[in-house]
Amino acid sequence: MTHSSSNNTVSYLGTGRRKKSIARVRILPGSGKLIINGFPGEAYLQFSPNYIRISRSPLSILGLNEEYDIHVKTQGGGLTGQADAIRLGIARALCNINSENRAILKAERLLTRDARVKERKKYGLRKARKAPQYSKR
Template sequence: MAEIISSLEDLGSVATVSAANDAPVHVQKLDDQGRAYATGKRKNAIARVWIKPGNGKITVNGKDYDAFFARPVLQMILQQPIVAASRVDQYDVVATVSGGGLSGQAGALRHGISQALTHFEPELRAVLKKGGFLTRDSRVVERKKYGRAKARRSFQFSKR
C-alpha cells in the first residue's frame, strides 16, 4: 500500500481502506503434536492445560477428573466451558494443577480449558467470552497487615 498522500482527503480514504483490512484474524495455535496449550489461574492456583481431539477424557495430575475433584460442584465447574461450546466428548484434556485449594484449582482449570478451546477453535471465543469463562477471576486473599489480628480485623479493645 504505497499510495502518495497529498491532501487530507487522500488520508481519509487510506484510513478507511486500512481499517477494513484490519479485521480480527482468528488463527489456530497448536504445538507440534496438534495440541492447544493454555494457562489458567484462580486465587493462588495455576493450571497448565493441553487440549487435543479425542473422546472427552479429562485427566488432572495423572488422575481422572472425577477422582481428583470428588465434589460434584467442582466437576460441574470443569465441564462448564465444554458444555457452553457444545464440544462434549470431542476433546481430551490433560492438565497439571498446582497451588491453592480444590476450589481455586477447579476455577483455574476452567479458565485454562476455556483459553485452550479458543486456541484450538478461535470461532468459539464469542461463546466463551459471553459465558464469562475467558476472564481471569482476580480476587485473591488480602494480606495480613502489621498491627492487626488478620487482614482487617483489629485486636480486641480493652478499656481497662
C-alpha cells in the same frame, strides 16, 4: 498456541489461574477424557459434581464434551481454586482451537480471570483487617 507432539497430533494449550492455583491445560482430539495430574479428573476432584461441572463448563456450553481429551497439570491452592483455574485454561485453549468460540465463551464470562486473592496480614492486626479488641479502660 498450538503444540505438535511426536505422534503428529495437534494439541492446544491454555493457562488458567485463580487465587494461588495454576492450571496448564492441553486439549487433544479424543473421546472426552479429563486427566488431572495423572489421575482421572473425577477422582482428582473427589467425585464432586460441582467441581466437575465447573471444570467442564466451557466444553458443555460449546457442546464439545465428547470431542476432546483434556490433560491438566495443576498446582497450588485448594480444589475450588484449581477447578476455577482449569475452567479458565480450558476456555482459553478452546479459543485457540476456533476463534468463533471466543464470543460465546466471553458472553458466558468464562474468559475473565478472577483477580481476587487473599489479602496480606498487616502488623498490629490479627488478620488482614481484624483488629485486637479495643479496651477503653
